[in-house]
Amino acid sequence: MKIAVLGSTGSIGLQTLDVCRRLKPRPDVVLLSANRNADLLMEQAREFGVRRVALHDRNAWQDFRKSAAGVDVLPGVPGIEEVLEETSPDVTVNGIWGAAGLQASLSAIRHSRRLALANKESLVCAGQLVMGEAHERGCEIVPIDSEQSAIFQALQGGKQSEVRRVILTASGGPFLDWTPEQVAQATPEDALKHPTWEMGAGISIDSATLVNKAFEVIEARWLFDLESSQIEVVIHPESIVHSIVEFVDGSCIAQLSVTDMRIPIQYALTYPDRAGLALEALDVGKLGGLTFRKPDRKRSRSLMLAWKVLELGGTAGAAFVGSNERATGAFLEGKISFNSIYDTSARVLQTLSVKNNPTLDDILAAHEWAKAEADRWISQES
Numbered sequence: 001m002k003i004a005v006l007g008s009t010g011s012i013g014l015q016t017l018d019v020c021r022r023l024k025p026r027p028d029v030v031l032l033s034a035n036r037n038a039d040l041l042m043e044q045a046r047e048f049g050v051r052r053v054a055l056h057d058r059n060a061w062q063d064f065r066k067s068a069a070g071v072d073v074l075p076g077v078p079g080i081e082e083v084l085e086e087t088s089p090d091v092t093v094n095g096i097w098g099a100a101g102l103q104a105s106l107s108a109i110r111h112s113r114r115l116a117l118a119n120k121e122s123l124v125c126a127g128q129l130v131m132g133e134a135h136e137r138g139c140e141i142v143p144i145d146s147e148q149s150a151i152f153q154a155l156q157g158g159k160q161s162e163v164r165r166v167i168l169t170a171s172g173g174p175f176l177d178w179t180p181e182q183v184a185q186a187t188p189e190d191a192l193k194h195p196t197w198e199m200g201a202g203i204s205i206d207s208a209t210l211v212n213k214a215f216e217v218i219e220a221r222w223l224f225d226l227e228s229s230q231i232e233v234v235i236h237p238e239s240i241v242h243s244i245v246e247f248v249d250g251s252c253i254a255q256l257s258v259t260d261m262r263i264p265i266q267y268a269l270t271y272p273d274r275a276g277l278a279l280e281a282l283d284v285g286k287l288g289g290l291t292f293r294k295p296d297r298k299r300s301r302s303l304m305l306a307w308k309v310l311e312l313g314g315t316a317g318a319a320f321v322g323s324n325e326r327a328t329g330a331f332l333e334g335k336i337s338f339n340s341i342y343d344t345s346a347r348v349l350q351t352l353s354v355k356n357n358p359t360l361d362d363i364l365a366a367h368e369w370a371k372a373e374a375d376r377w378i379s380q381e382s
């Protein structure tokens with residue numbers, strides 16, 4: 001199996017390489033990419049015998065490209081396009097964080113047989129475009145995100161036309177049992193404590209605001225061709241049931257496992273087969289109880305923005321991603337309160353003039369516009 005790993009120094013990338021170490025036969029890694037962690041990238045290139053790598057950060061690329069003996073260091077987006085075109089991997093894993101992952105997804109779709117997708121922003125910003133391109137080019141998209149992987153796996157138990165709805169599970173984030181008054185006072189440190197999954201700073205805030213779950217609702221709409229009314233979210237603090245598909249006969253099929261991203265990552269590589277994976281097993285008898293509850297609407301306003309974004313359509317997803325990026329950053333810098341993260345995105349979506357059937361340029365423009373518009377609201381706030 002020929003494989004490209006984009007975002008290889010991030011959490012998904014590291015775990016993908018760990019899956020590669022364990023898989024037999026070991027996949028042939030043809031490309032690695034990182035934002036700016038050149039030292040780790042080179043260490044990975046040596047271990048996996050990769051001759052070409054890409055660095056997204058322009059300064060890191062300038063600094064590093066001449067000093068790397070025996071390895072070609074290429075600039076981010078064009079470098080990825082070039083290597084994928086030349087090598088046509090069986091699978092391209094996109095573990096890039098943030099909106100920077102969109103162009104990488106489109107390159108992967110053009111040149112690989114399968115896109116193993118962890119980058120949420122690709123579908124949130126450009127669901128229609130990405131799915132349209134994938135369909136046209138005959139590239140299959142297999143999700144890596146634990147919830148989308150669970151739905152993808154459960155869908156093996158029936159036909160698309162037999163789906164009544166999908167139920168995405170959410171851990172509820174670190175403020176699940178806080179009062180609204182406590183949440184209003186929440187600090188970045190509070191939000192960075194995530195109960196079950198280990199993740200980076202941006203995504204931890206997205207988990208606390210439930211924006212992460214809002215993104216997953218939008219992704220699910222595109223990945224599985226659903227109506228927005230067919231998607232529900234339930235709070236499930238134990239994070240054992242990763243999502244559920246309800247079929248028209250009332251049967252609900254769920255996927256359960258320990259919380260370890262290597263399971264969905266490996267499945268995205270080996271699908272439709274499964275391979276052994278030596279992890280601690282899920283001891284069902286010791287679980288005691290699994291709990292589920294409906295999200296409290298008042299406390300999950302950011303989650304509800306998902307349906308607003310789907311209703312607006314077109315460039316609304318890109319605007320949501322842009323405004324959330326800036327608002328999350330401003331919160332981490334102590335400029336705005338936790339609740340203002342929601343307010344910023346809600347205002348930006350209110351002022352957006354939506355463009356339907358957007359091109360890549362329209363999407364990138366809406367993303368930039370939303371960041372500037374969010375900055376305007378944030379400067380009035382602080």
Ligand code: MG
Binds near residue numbers: 145146147216
């Ligand atoms: Mg998830």
